[in-house]
Amino acid sequence: MLDPDSELSPRYQSVTTTPDWYQTNIPCQVGCPAHTDVATYIGLISQARFDEAYLLNRKANVVPGVLGRTCARPCEPVCRRNKVDGKPISICWLKRASADHREYRHHAERPPVTKDKKVAVIGGGSAGLACARDLRELGYPVTMYEQYPVAGGVMINGIPIWRLPRDVTREECDEYMADLGVEVKYNTRVGRDVQLTDLLKEYDAVYIGAGCYIPNPMTGPDNKVVKGADLYGVEDGIGLLDKTNFGEPAFIGKRVAIIGAGFTAMDCCRTAIRFGAEKVYVMYRRSEEEQPADEYEVDEAKFEGVEFQYLVSQTEVLSKDGVHASGVRFVRNKLGDPDASGRRRPIPVPGTEFEIEVDSVIPCFGQYSDTTWLQTEELGLEVNKWGVPLIDVETWMTSHAGLFAGGDYTQGARNLISAVGDGRDAAGAINRYLGGQDLPAEPAEEIELPDYRRGMVDNYESIPHQLIPSLPLSERYSHTRETETGYSPQEAVVQARRCLQCQLNIMIDPSICILCSGCVDICPYDCISMEGLSRVVKGDPMHQGTSTWEGGADMIIDEEKCIRCGLCVVRCPTDAISMVQFEVSSPNSRWSVSKIPMLNV
Incomplete structure (x- = not known):
């Protein structure tokens, strides 16, 4: 019997590679509250395809030019590139590059109104904008009530101009909503200029995304x-x-x-x-x-x-x-x-x-959130000890039918991207409440990348991390001049090529693998190993029916170490190894890996 502490004891357990496994194997996408398809848009930037990268970002997180300057970057600490040189991909700053260097303005096409039920959104900040955008794309007429003369919420009243120029917020908040056909009632404060009870009578659903300002x-x-x-x-x-x-x-x-x-x-x-x-x-x-x-x-x-x-x-x-x-x-x-x-x-x-x-x-x-205008008793709202409405975590609805809430208003002051994710989730819940049907997701696919030779093209794993260029100290004493000047197109392409493209995975066909260990020898990060069957946990689903085998081996791949260089694909004498991109797209889920053709860089 093997000593359980021995290096030869069984320690490998195979799992079935479901869509969930593929998705969670992309740590940046897991870390992003809006589940932005980071790997694909970074790959597009690495090919200088800035317009496509911008549109992919806008689909996921609504305001990419804003977030490229101000995002809290929860995706970067979990970036797998950290395991190579301790420096993550500059995901946030590259998002900005896609906005800065696109060729076209990209006015949104106005979706037709296909639904006969109306929705009101209170607050034009991150959560409100995201909710309104998704509901308009689903065909609902949407009216947004915003107390300021412009939309954006904390992007306008909380983030300084020297970090976030107002031409960026104007385009992505005000003009984008106008393009989509969202009616915005500016300078209109709910509780002062219009009452919440009146909105609930006029609209079939109301979403509170009023932020957190007290x-x-x-x-x-x-x-x-x-x-x-x-x-x-x-x-x-x-x-x-x-x-x-x-x-x-x-x-x-x-x-x-x-x-x-x-x-x-x-x-x-x-x-x-x-x-x-x-x-x-x-x-x-x-x-x-x-x-x-x-x-x-x-x-x-x-x-x-x-x-x-x-x-x-x-x-x-x-x-x-x-x-x-x-x-x-x-x-x-x-x-x-x-x-x-x-x-x-x-x-x-x-x-x-x-x-x-x-x-x-x-x-x-x-x-904390202002709750003085909620008309709590009149609506019979259940609230917490601070007076904030309690919501169902699955539906985002309060105890009053048709009244939804989210973003920082119910969750507390956090960051822009978290509020965007909340708003998008709430839009889906409101659609279901109003009788809308979830569209079926497209089946997941594994797409083999032909002639994958990335590791033989450039030394991307040795490209150093570059901080975003900024003004010299002597030029920073202006409240209206942006301090960070941003990557040039060339710098953005180079920084994007540091990405390991974690949506790609090595596949080994056991029917033609000859166990030559050539892939083991050539792997620069020792992430492929050949192990005897005794190293696989007894009862492993990969080896059902093989309990009578006296010999044999498994090819083990450590996804955490793999840098997707493709050298093993080139080295394999029987073409048993392939590089595969997992693709999934769902109209109802923020999880997706885009089906944009990727070039090998």
Whole structure:
């Protein structure tokens, strides 16, 4: 009997390669809340097919030019390229390249109205836009109610212009909706200009995607609002960004303290620099490793002169005249046991208090949803302790029939791409509620790529990762000039060629494999091995009926290591190995691998 700890003990278990297996084998697509077909659009960019890449992106995530500048990039940490050189594919920045370098504007064709039931969407942010787009494409007449004079939600009122030019949001939010035939009632706030109960009478379904804009209060270590939080010069981050983005008067002093280290905090500290602040601090109660902001954004803020201080908690906003903020008192922290978030709890250290002199204090403590306009009692809505409607996780519907909700409004402040995914899911649920039928998915296919010789064409596995080009420091002091200049077409093509194309898979035909181990010898990452049958777990479905065999071998492929170079395909003397692309397309699912012909690069 084999020792279970022995290197010769059975350790391989085969699985049936269903469509689910193929889909989850593409980690970037799994990581994206909208399940964008990343591998295909990156492959298109690698061939300089920017227009096709842009349209594929728009199909999945609605606003590719926006997301190419602002996405939280949950796809990149799970990118398999990390296993090669520790640097993921620049998925976000390449999405931007597809928008920047396309040849045509690509006005959307207006879908015909084929349904006799109407839908209202409250809020023109990520979730609302995604829901409205998908419902229009399904044939529903859709009306969107937006309190601002333009659509976009936090893309407009929360993300600074120096990160996201407004010609991009205008095209992808306002003009795209107009192309599709979505009626948008701008400057119309539900609860003020029109009541929710009236919308429910007028429309067959209503979707609430109103975002999350009410700032949490600035509290201290005791979770109580700190003294001086109401002084002049103290303004919450989301409110400050709203003012600066819309050109309203906003006070940003010469010395600024940003409290918090999330995405809003990064936008605020860098905005303060652009509005003339001479000294900007970011003060965070936990350690540097635990800050929620993206490492790249933190590095950019430091490059622009922002000073970060960690393990500090605010205890009081100070004032010399009782009216204006003049400083902040802090206490230093140590880290204790993990709290409910899984991060170690900051614990104040007595006797470590200190003060900094500032004239602006910008707390960035997150936001919650405004529920004052919901007419909860009149509608009989079931809500949580914060007054936010409870929704069925499968249908996105509240306890009131025909009233749906999602995005940050019900899920809390997160990121744009998560809200896009929510809106698209809700659109499908609304369609089913209104009697729409799910269209049958096309059958999954395995398409063999002929003469696959990628590994013999270029050394793509050794292409270095390149940060997105940006303005030099001396040119960054403008609130309206975009800081990141973006990849050139040539740079984008090169960076796209780093992609391992995880939707491709090696297939070995056991009926003609002669077990010569040539593929094992030539594989540059040791991801193919030939193992005896004793190494396969007893009862494995691949070997039913072979229990009487005394010899034999299996060819084992480690998908995690494979870089899809195709050298094994070339080396095989019997043509037993092929490179196959899995393709699936479903009108009702955000999961798909596009059937766009791919060239071997």
